[in-house]
Amino acid sequence: MKRLGLLFLCLLQFSCKSQIEEKINGVSFVASRDKISQTHVDPVVKVNANYAAIMPFGFIRSLSSPNVVFNTDRQWFGETRAGAKQYIELLKKNKVKIMLKPQIWVWRGEFTGDMAMQSEEDWNTLEKTYSDFILTYARLAEDTNAEIYCIGTELEEFVKNRPEYWQELIQKVRSIYKGKLTYAANWDEYTRTPFWKQLDFIGVDAYFPLNEEKFPTQLQMQQGWQKWKAKLEAAADKENKNILFTEFGYRSMDFTAKKPWLVDRNEMDVNLKAQADATKAIFEEFWKEDWFAGGFVWKWFIHHDKSGGIEDNRFTPQNKPAENVIRNYYGDY
Template sequence: MRGVTIGPIESLRHPDKGYGTRASARAMDEAKALGSTWISLTPFGRVWDLKPSGIDLTFEAPFEQNREDVLRAMHQAHARGLKVFLVPHLWVETGGWRALIDPGDDAAWARWAAAYRHFLLTWARVAAEGGAEMLSVGVELRSFVTTGRAALFYPILEEVRRVYPGLLTYSANWDDAEDTLIFGELDLVGINAFYPLADKDGAGRDELHAGGRRVAEGIERLAAAWGKPVVLTEIGYTTRKDPAVRPWEWPDGMKNVTIDEEAQALAYEAIIAPLLDSRACAGFFVWRYYADPDDVSQESEWGFSPRGKLAELVLRDAFTARWAADGPSFLGENLGRHRARTPGLLGWELSPPPAWHSSF
């Protein structure tokens, strides 16, 4: 899964720029040109705070409009030969991280589970109608799926299976994936993989690559424990100095930022390179591009998007390389197409690698 997340631009203040528009079609074209084989779409539902009792399906634009927009975006992707991963997210209106949602006592949790069931089944039906090939049943719901409350989640998964025929995964946060209890009911282990690759600023290439190898080793262990492949449902780094130290930090609140494209590109290189050698890793989804590729209002200049930056070259290089998860190659496969001889090092090659070079 060579994936790119295409984030929504749902606000009514941005007409003709969101999912399903001509701008969105250009975003799909760019994803295809990058070498992507999948795109991820991320509709949102809204909760008020971390003690919710319900989920508002309307986010910026009314739900019915968002539903139709997402279906059109799926059609745009499929028309270009791209597979679709639908990832319904929760937005906490008053702030706070969705992983810390705690409605309260048993009765409150039962109400929350019913609300989440309605939210997820709604988007599962959209995924089925649009022919999405994979669906995430949740994003960073630590309090729900790493605790005894997971018992409330299993019946929801059974209902999702009845309305949606495609692959199911769940987007665990990188630091609680090992504690997530529901992976046994899913097809792939999913991780939002904002792993730190170093523990201090100023780390060099060797240290970051060592961090990437540690991440790959952990993924191998997790895949072995569950007996199924791992997909990194999000990976990403901001465009600033030392982005691999605390990669989860949101760019909007940062001040006095030093923009550093080389640091972003190096972080991508360090985490991707060992994944290409891993048969346990089914692929990853880059966080993120936007539904209008020309709209730069969605995040700061030092934000996550790799579009038009050095990091994009790393991604192009990796997406056109051979991965261990691709399976065995066949004679003449590489004739006549671009191929990265050294994944992650920005090197484009027309010819097959020499016999002594390891093949990816």
């Protein structure tokens, strides 16, 4: 009887462990001019990432231009359908799962969330060209068995002005792609996104302001997360969906937690510790929560040996202390 009891406890323990959902430990794998080789994938595996976001691009001339141009011979290889397919196939050979995340780039880097048309005719043109863009990559997601497909990134005005279009687009994507869907809402947008119930994850680009000090401590940044964390958990409860950080990350510079979304070319002093501490703070606050699915570090370049480094104040954690932080936490989860 004692042996049977021990056997039952072992089976119960194994069953419980098998039901624990693995976190999405992802990197945002930046498109390049080049094809990728095993040399480019090895650092992704070594940082213990189990997912990569692949990001082909469509281009728009201005915030009021309705034509999405994509998959042309004028784009970098990694920004095209052929490039995304090659990236996906090699990453999958290394057992790295995929979120395919086609994105819009507005000329001169203007914020996509402000994109709005000036006439009904232009809205109709935008809807047609954006649908062509998204459905093209939905087919690629299905053909390559990508685990997650992201139908848009930070497009608040488009979503707000054309809600019926987005409902219809989701149905069209579902008719093509059988995997899980999300949308990457900006950190101050997700509470107004109307279609979470039709998707599988609440996607958030997690550039929440945490602290205004030049040298915030990890504890101060964790404290800065508390109000945002409560709202995220409330959204997860309301929609009965897990939160997925479709992007998260910090620049290796002073004031890193003040406006984490900044992508400008400022000359702010390099601060490697601030980036590492901010990264630890986000892991400590979220990766243990059962309503949290995981996230994708922004951003990871294919040429690892030439990326980041101790004199770089940009987002990538590559060849900085933050890379070791990510490796350790991803290894634990």
